[in-house]
Amino acid sequence: MAKKASKSNVVAETPTKPGGGGQSAPAGSGVPQQNDTRVMALDLPAGTLSPAMQAYFDKCQEKLGFVPNVLLAYAFDNAKLEAFAAFYNDLMLAPSGLSKLEREMIAVVVSAQNRCYYCLTAHGAAVRVYSGDPALGELMAMNYRAAKLTRKQRVMLDFAVKMTVESDAIEEEDREGLRRVGFSDRDIWDIAAVAGFFNMSNRVASATDMRPNAVYHGQGR
Amino acid sequence: MAKKASKSNVVAETPTKPGGGGQSAPAGSGVPQQNDTRVMALDLPAGTLSPAMQAYFDKCQEKLGFVPNVLLAYAFDNAKLEAFAAFYNDLMLAPSGLSKLEREMIAVVVSAQNRCYYCLTAHGAAVRVYSGDPALGELMAMNYRAAKLTRKQRVMLDFAVKMTVESDAIEEEDREGLRRVGFSDRDIWDIAAVAGFFNMSNRVASATDMRPNAVYHGQGR
């Protein structure tokens, strides 16, 4: 049993600093560095931006410090970019019975079902920043069922997940469930619209291998 | 064996006219009539249309004879309607390497995966009308794998279905498969955009129980 005795000198868990031993030092880890330098896997030359879209990009640069890659992806065709931006901004930023944080929570929970790297990264950051609670962002991305939520929020997210995994099984009873916890029919539309949108956006991002701006990883930590 | 002898007087298959016998006459069929009189299950009063949207509805009425219910559903909020219409029209009607019929085929195949009554009805009609081939519409809605298609069309639809059922598993090899049969990167974007869109639209329609205009059922038969 000498072996076991020696083993009790070994600490079971994660190292406290990079490398943690010669066997797995970063330089020699053998795993390629994950630098997301391309916007996406499709080779689509940038189109000519309309003045409105150019101003929009400038505003992003000024306020965020970067232009989100999803906008750069759409920039090969100004009409598509404009339609996307208008649709997106109305959905996520216009007045609604749902707070911006709640809309972002739906975004992340749907993206977790679809395992979308772009959206989990960008909108996970948004949840962390809007809530000021890093663990909330992780929980939405990892398993929202493990999060502490109000009953109303939980019912909202369950509806979004049901829309994602078996939308054909949604019935009046599901809408009634939303109404019972206090959502209006207009709120239900907004929940459905956000959950629906990320079921689109996740798939377009995965289909084109869209990569998130690296800055998102550190936001709100 | 008298029973079996009598059975040989019975024809195995479908009746040739409604009712086919007292047991299941329409009037007494016991199944409620399927009249889709509501636009959707949410009670959202119509908003005020902008002149552009009013003109758009008038044009629909004039050229189609009706306003598609999906537009009526969005009409509770003119900004949302406008954003949706702009996004949709660019997607399905703007110039593309994909024909309008091919975009509608993607729409129906995706909607079949998601079992969306609204979209299967409206876009199944579009496939029948654009192609002039009623069976093609049925095949897209029932099982596209049973249809006769060119290799290129089949690869396109397989990609749309993979986006629908396991978008997280799409990789460069899938995009290469599209390129090998002749799609450009711009075409791939359009395939992804249409398949993505109906993954949104199917879910919003199911979440709100959106009902198709009855006229679609007979179109292109």
Add this chain to the structure above:
Amino acid sequence: MAKKASKSNVVAETPTKPGGGGQSAPAGSGVPQQNDTRVMALDLPAGTLSPAMQAYFDKCQEKLGFVPNVLLAYAFDNAKLEAFAAFYNDLMLAPSGLSKLEREMIAVVVSAQNRCYYCLTAHGAAVRVYSGDPALGELMAMNYRAAKLTRKQRVMLDFAVKMTVESDAIEEEDREGLRRVGFSDRDIWDIAAVAGFFNMSNRVASATDMRPNAVYHGQGR
């Protein structure tokens, strides 16, 4: 914004007549015509029909105007044809607590789960004709949960679907559910027998690429 202005001249939805524009005219649609001229993908020479089976085929021709392809598929072996026809006719046409329409509804709902082109086409037609309601046939094939049904019919179809997708999870509680809405044990047998049968027939049809008689597409529209 000139582009968008021009777009507001475009009507969002389906064309009203075949072709709808040079881009997707049927002749040049590029999609092969869907003419189901083969009965199935297996090359099995027709066997010699017994007098009883010959009379049966004659009766089909006389009353329906055609012999259903499923019967032609089995005709390579008279014993198999006879066994199939006897089994099928007892199931779908013999006296039962379920109306013929209800049995056809089960057939279509099961076939929709299994995405069987042959059975959806042939039995979708039967639902349309028996009910006199084309939309009912579409709803059974697209998403039966979106149909207006009596509670009893809905419980019946839910049982048929559960049998189709997870028969190993059926328990006494499921049978009790059927009894509570008024089905007798004999009715339950019949529901199980019809749902079971189409789980066989769908699979044999798909495995052999059985093609429906084209005439079904237009029946009951």
Add this chain to the structure above:
Amino acid sequence: MAKKASKSNVVAETPTKPGGGGQSAPAGSGVPQQNDTRVMALDLPAGTLSPAMQAYFDKCQEKLGFVPNVLLAYAFDNAKLEAFAAFYNDLMLAPSGLSKLEREMIAVVVSAQNRCYYCLTAHGAAVRVYSGDPALGELMAMNYRAAKLTRKQRVMLDFAVKMTVESDAIEEEDREGLRRVGFSDRDIWDIAAVAGFFNMSNRVASATDMRPNAVYHGQGR
């Protein structure tokens, strides 16, 4: 470490005789005895058998020592019993390019996918008896992929499983795969027919909670 030392006196695996210790003696095991005394969960009084069916039951009793419960289940209606028996006997016993053992192997592999207690028990026994190899029966019921099979048998069973879990995805390439290992089109029909049949029979058995005759458990061990 006294605890661990004492543990090394404990043998890790199964006991060699019933009970194996007071804690789990059969009499006090606390698990109800699994005596399958009912034929099924539906209360359907036995009908009057035709002379042919009575003779058939007598023959079963004489040659097998019992009447299989599936036949007793159908006996509430002589016409259904007759149709079932004729269909079944043609399928499993008539001349075919597939041996009876191969047909039983398909039966068990399909029944394992559907987790059907009745069919796994009755047809698992058949595989053991026909093959004289108890382990083969277990492997078909537990995981056919772990069995040693000829390439031809494996392709046959893979086709049966694909029919069971995603019949809508079967295409010409799958049939070609069967032809390449030596199956004729007639053999393919028989494979499809047997796999299809057990997809029916499994579901009817589960829907009615059909119980296997207890004698099957010990056959061919």
Add this chain to the structure above:
Amino acid sequence: MAKKASKSNVVAETPTKPGGGGQSAPAGSGVPQQNDTRVMALDLPAGTLSPAMQAYFDKCQEKLGFVPNVLLAYAFDNAKLEAFAAFYNDLMLAPSGLSKLEREMIAVVVSAQNRCYYCLTAHGAAVRVYSGDPALGELMAMNYRAAKLTRKQRVMLDFAVKMTVESDAIEEEDREGLRRVGFSDRDIWDIAAVAGFFNMSNRVASATDMRPNAVYHGQGR
């Protein structure tokens, strides 16, 4: 109808002795004999056993008549064998609110979900021997929902299955369900630990093609 008449001389079900006809005699069955002579598919030379492990193997040989193959599989590395044996023996044999039979029932039900040949064979035998009821072992392996169980046992097995197929959906309500039928928190740990363990063991066995000792097949029949 001469054919059918002759068919009534054929008994529908399983043969009573091996071979049952020239067509499928064992010798000529064409199916390879299922002799599990290898321990697993990985070629790992046996390591040197510590005295404790050697004594353990000797004890197995003496009391069981064989060393279970899972132990032989681990024997390439004495430290791994020791860790596995200690973990396993504590789990399955240490005092617990669950009887040894109940722990084995969980083992088999989990292994059935994962279709693990090794574990179904070895632990199916344990259920048969501990309970003295061969049918119970079969039911756990085939479809535990078809077994007669106390309410408490059923809730326990349902929890084990939910852990197996969708562990991320387990919530406080599931634990409350266990408490309501009488399980303590310590019991819940033990249920979780056993169900978790076989989700590991099933996968290691399948990944390495571990083969059960042939003697298990006949135990407890």
Add this chain to the structure above:
Amino acid sequence: MAKKASKSNVVAETPTKPGGGGQSAPAGSGVPQQNDTRVMALDLPAGTLSPAMQAYFDKCQEKLGFVPNVLLAYAFDNAKLEAFAAFYNDLMLAPSGLSKLEREMIAVVVSAQNRCYYCLTAHGAAVRVYSGDPALGELMAMNYRAAKLTRKQRVMLDFAVKMTVESDAIEEEDREGLRRVGFSDRDIWDIAAVAGFFNMSNRVASATDMRPNAVYHGQGR
């Protein structure tokens, strides 16, 4: 279009600092704070630690600054804790052809399939720290298929995922795939052992609602 003009003043994406507007300020976000103060949902009083285990906990505290909650969870029973720690430390820290980083990558990829909050948090941190690449940790947790990996690493992770989602379908060809990219049979054992272990650990963690130490969230960012 005045509305849209005003919308172009709105930036589409995530806020740059907590709160980002009165509507979703943390204090008033309405989402409960995610403070993981309990170790797990089962109420099991801490047992008496053996001197070896007490020393082990002290070592954790000294080197990591905390005792990982999984160890605290097992601490209700010293024998179980000891067996778990020995098993775990051999698996993840003993010499192996796989680096510690690679073993942690398997841990996270498996935990992502099972959506285990505890393991994704603790082992996601380990991947970030061992690799020195925060994005690598995110990619393993979100969608490993989107990561840049060597061919050998990808094949390893695909095997781990196949073990997780359909272990019964693993065959010699899968092991051959590992050998072809350079893994020895001993390496294959280690891959299988790590992937198997986290399929256990994920499930025990989810079944008991085990919560990660909060410190993990920030490690390696």
